[in-house]
Amino acid sequence: MSDKKFELTDLSSGKKSLLPVHTGSIGPDVIDVAAINKDHGVFTFDPGFGVTAATESKITYIDGDAGVLLHRGYPIEQLAENSSFMEVAYLLLNGDLPKAPELQTFTDSISRHTMINESLLRFFNGFHHNAHPMAMVSAVVASMSAFYHDSMDINNPRHREIFAHRIIAKLPTIAAAAHKHSLGQPFIYPRNDLGYCANMLNMFYAVPCEDYVVSPVAAEALDLLFILHADHEQNASTSTVRLAGSTGTNPYAAISAGVAALWGPAHGGANEAVLAMLEQIGTVDNIPKYLAMAKDKSSHFRLMGFGHRVYKNFDPRAKIIRAACHKVLASLGHTDNPLFELALRLEEIALQDEYFIQRKLYPNVDFYSGVIYSALGIPRSMFTVMFAIARTVGWVAHWQEMIADPAMRIGRPRQLYTGAAKRDYVGVAQR
Numbered sequence: 001m002s003d004k005k006f007e008l009t010d011l012s013s014g015k016k017s018l019l020p021v022h023t024g025s026i027g028p029d030v031i032d033v034a035a036i037n038k039d040h041g042v043f044t045f046d047p048g049f050g051v052t053a054a055t056e057s058k059i060t061y062i063d064g065d066a067g068v069l070l071h072r073g074y075p076i077e078q079l080a081e082n083s084s085f086m087e088v089a090y091l092l093l094n095g096d097l098p099k100a101p102e103l104q105t106f107t108d109s110i111s112r113h114t115m116i117n118e119s120l121l122r123f124f125n126g127f128h129h130n131a132h133p134m135a136m137v138s139a140v141v142a143s144m145s146a147f148y149h150d151s152m153d154i155n156n157p158r159h160r161e162i163f164a165h166r167i168i169a170k171l172p173t174i175a176a177a178a179h180k181h182s183l184g185q186p187f188i189y190p191r192n193d194l195g196y197c198a199n200m201l202n203m204f205y206a207v208p209c210e211d212y213v214v215s216p217v218a219a220e221a222l223d224l225l226f227i228l229h230a231d232h233e234q235n236a237s238t239s240t241v242r243l244a245g246s247t248g249t250n251p252y253a254a255i256s257a258g259v260a261a262l263w264g265p266a267h268g269g270a271n272e273a274v275l276a277m278l279e280q281i282g283t284v285d286n287i288p289k290y291l292a293m294a295k296d297k298s299s300h301f302r303l304m305g306f307g308h309r310v311y312k313n314f315d316p317r318a319k320i321i322r323a324a325c326h327k328v329l330a331s332l333g334h335t336d337n338p339l340f341e342l343a344l345r346l347e348e349i350a351l352q353d354e355y356f357i358q359r360k361l362y363p364n365v366d367f368y369s370g371v372i373y374s375a376l377g378i379p380r381s382m383f384t385v386m387f388a389i390a391r392t393v394g395w396v397a398h399w400q401e402m403i404a405d406p407a408m409r410i411g412r413p414r415q416l417y418t419g420a421a422k423r424d425y426v427g428v429a430q431r
């Protein structure tokens with residue numbers, strides 16, 4: 001805590017309080033409002049948590065005005081350029097970059113936990129073939145709590161570590177099982193001789209009747225997308241995991257809640273919605289019509305993949321993905337990709353538009369990611385599942401940080417009640 005104080009004065013009574021101010025390692029100070037209820041009998045009101053820091057955290061830092069994203073202090077651009085998803089996962093979970101043997105041990109542990117219980121596999125047969133994969137993944141992740149409940153003591157650090165490795169390892173397997181179920185193809189078991197992303201692609205695309213060789217370009221592209229999606233501090237799904245986890249619930253159940261929160265189009269579901277929108281716009285000529293709709297407050301249409309609660313500047317992840325699109329499409333031989341061309345033009349036109357300039361609406365991480373997923377042959381309904389696989393690392397890192405904190409309390413927001421005041425019950429005949 002710093003020596004700074006904020007003075008709060010109730011102008012009607014003249015009563016004053018001095019509120020402590022906390023200073024982080026970087027970023028704005030935060031005012032500790034815990035005393036205001038005791039001192040003044042009031043609560044704060046901040047729907048959407050626009051200005052509320054719900055926790056202290058050491059994992060990820062964002063400066064939305066400058067377009068900066070740091071994981072454990074490392075800029076996302078440097079991690080994207082030099083690191084791997086497994087290394088970033090280790091970094092987020094443990095706080096520092098691993099030494100070579102530490103990375104090896106971690107990667108080995110993840111690959112040894114990739115299989116899922118055969119009974120879990122049978123769950124998929126209960127879903128219709130066209131069930132949305134996010135519904136299947138969320139349900140199956142929640143079901144994992146039934147398999148690992150008695151053996152999971154959240155107060156035991158080793159149990160927490162095993163949970164972390166298990167869920168990170170099994171998410172691609174669950175995603176692949178959902179994909180194969182929707183295709184009606186046999187499930188392909190994980191292969192521990194392949195890297196994290198290559199194994200996922202193999203489980204997605206291999207079939208038992210012929211050999212399948214994973215494209216290194218595809219595995220590398222996926223690895224980059226996973227790095228970029230791995231964590232993003234207190235976003236809606238991470239906050240959901242923290243809130244659910246703060247009750248002491250089984251962590252697989254908490255992660256399942258995170259998957260559900262991610263699904264919405266305002267959050268991770270935007271990557272699927274962007275592709276649907278680009279297909280709907282169709283050609284460059286139609287862009288002005290759709291931009292007008294996005295600006296029209298009476299229409300529910302929004303430019304998907306644009307805008308962000310925190311970034312009021314370019315989302316640094318979007319810049320990296322846009323550059324990667326050029327590289328990946330060229331490496332895969334997709335030199336003429338009409339959806340990417342359309343996305344580029346849409347970005348260019350929107351960024352010159354007064355509405356988007358005034359509101360500081362820039363492309364976010366979801367604007368270009370779907371172009372790469374599509375080029376890798378991943379179906380549109382699976383895009384948000386890809387996001388969930390990567391974000392599981394962030395969810396787990398935040399859950400671990402919260403549970404290990406001796407000051408953890410159950411998350412329990414307050415409200416401004418605007419319903420009926422106390423009134424007496426009237427029997428049905430008298431109403």
Ligand code: CMC
Pocket residue numbers: 048235265266267268269270294295301302303304305306307308309310359361364365366
């Ligand atoms: N298209 C048109 N107008 C927009 C858009 C958009 N995509 N985003 C924000 N606005 C307008 C909004 O109507 C409001 O205008 P006004 O001031 O005239 O009322 C202003 O910009 C501020 O928007 P807001 O809704 O108050 O901002 P928010 O911080 O509550 O919402 C958001 C952030 C990301 C939900 C929103 O920008 C949005 O819906 N974007 C489209 C969906 C999307 O791409 N989501 C992915 C987010 S990044 C990845 C992730 O989190 O998973």
